[in-house]
Amino acid sequence: MSTPGPARGPAHAPAHDPAALLVVAEQAARAAGDLVRATTAGRVGVEATKTSPSDVVTATDRAAEALLREMLAAQRPDDGVLGEEAGWEPGRSGLTWVVDPIDGTVNYTYGIPAYTISVAVVTGRPDAPGEWQTLAGCVHDVPSSETWTAGLGVGARLDGRPLTTRPAPPLEGALVATGFGYRVERRRAQARVVAGLLPRVRDIRRVGSSSLDLCGVAGGRYDAYYERGLHVWDFAAAILVATESGVTVVGPGGGPPSGELLVAARRPLLDALAAELAAAGADRDD
Numbered sequence: 490m491s492t493p494g495p496a497r498g499p500a501h502a503p504a505h506d507p508a509a510l511l512v513v514a515e516q517a518a519r520a521a522g523d524l525v526r527a528t529t530a531g532r533v534g535v536e537a538t539k540t541s542p543s544d545v546v547t548a549t550d551r552a553a554e555a556l557l558r559e560m561l562a563a564q565r566p567d568d569g570v571l572g573e574e575a576g577w578e579p580g581r582s583g584l585t586w587v588v589d590p591i592d593g594t595v596n597y598t599y600g601i602p603a604y605t606i607s608v609a610v611v612t613g614r615p616d617a618p619g620e621w622q623t624l625a626g627c628v629h630d631v632p633s634s635e636t637w638t639a640g641l642g643v644g645a646r647l648d649g650r651p652l653t654t655r656p657a658p659p660l661e662g663a664l665v666a667t668g669f670g671y672r673v674e675r676r677r678a679q680a681r682v683v684a685g686l687l688p689r690v691r692d693i694r695r696v697g698s699s700s701l702d703l704c705g706v707a708g709g710r711y712d713a714y715y716e717r718g719l720h721v722w723d724f725a726a727a728i729l730v731a732t733e734s735g736v737t738v739v740g741p742g743g744g745p746p747s748g749e750l751l752v753a754a755r756r757p758l759l760d761a762l763a764a765e766l767a768a769a770g771a772d773r774d775d
């Protein structure tokens with residue numbers, strides 16, 4: 490992966506306006522959603538596998554990403570694009586679109602109604618934790634058409650309704666979403682961590698779409714979410730929906746979230762959960 494070029498000067502400042510970028514993100518996500526809805530979820534052939542036999546790619550993932558790339562290139566020709574299936578094409582503007590054409594591909598192949606199109610635009614280097622910032626993001630839930638949107642400094646919305654802050658329960662009353670990686674060694678470690686956490690919280694949910702997990706915390710459907718092993722395209726859009734609605738999102742040791750660990754909740758629950766996860770070694774595979 491290479492580094493995008495430097496941001497342009499003030500003459501181009503409006504091109505970095507979060508509200509305007511959000512319009513582009515939402516249009517692209519909804520168009521890819523229409524493409525995916527036109528296929529028959531649950532009767533989908535797997536085209537290839539990635540990190541393990543359970544890490545699958547379908548022709549629809551590839552077609553949806555191609556459509557996203559085509560739309561973004563037409564509207565934002567100077568920006569880079571980083572997508573789950575086709576990698577990073579650097580741009581010249583300092584902005585990169587980070588897209589997941591289907592987040593929740595396994596759900597999609599089984600016809601379980603929990604998978605999204607995730608479209609974010611970020612400044613900085615999306616391959617380096619803590620060195621990028623989402624300016625606008627859209628998570629379009631394909632089966633329900635629910636659409637989560639956020640612009641930096643302009644708030645987060647679900648289907649146009651503003652998401653607001655709300656109190657967090659104590660750890661023992663928290664409904665905690667999580668997810669598991671695809672590799673066997675990582676899953677062993679994740680099973681150990683979740684087994685220790687389950688008796689300490691209200692309950693655990695594993696829905697199978699990290700963008701929905703993070704947006705779910707923003708919307709109050711879960712109290713917290715954590716996962717090890719995420720890729721930037723899994724959370725680049727949803728992290729802004731979360732933070733713009735008052736959720737705090739951290740990584741190992743309270744640093745930036747990354748593939749090592751992402752923990753999301755409102756404070757003070759966030760601190761209690763992050764401490765539990767640190768004590769359990771949730772950022773390790775051993």
Ligand code: IPD
Nearest residue numbers: 591592593594668669697698699
């Ligand atoms: C996956 C989902 C899942 C999470 C995995 C992700 P994908 O994304 O978000 O919930 O546990 O870590 O890889 O592969 O369906 O785009």
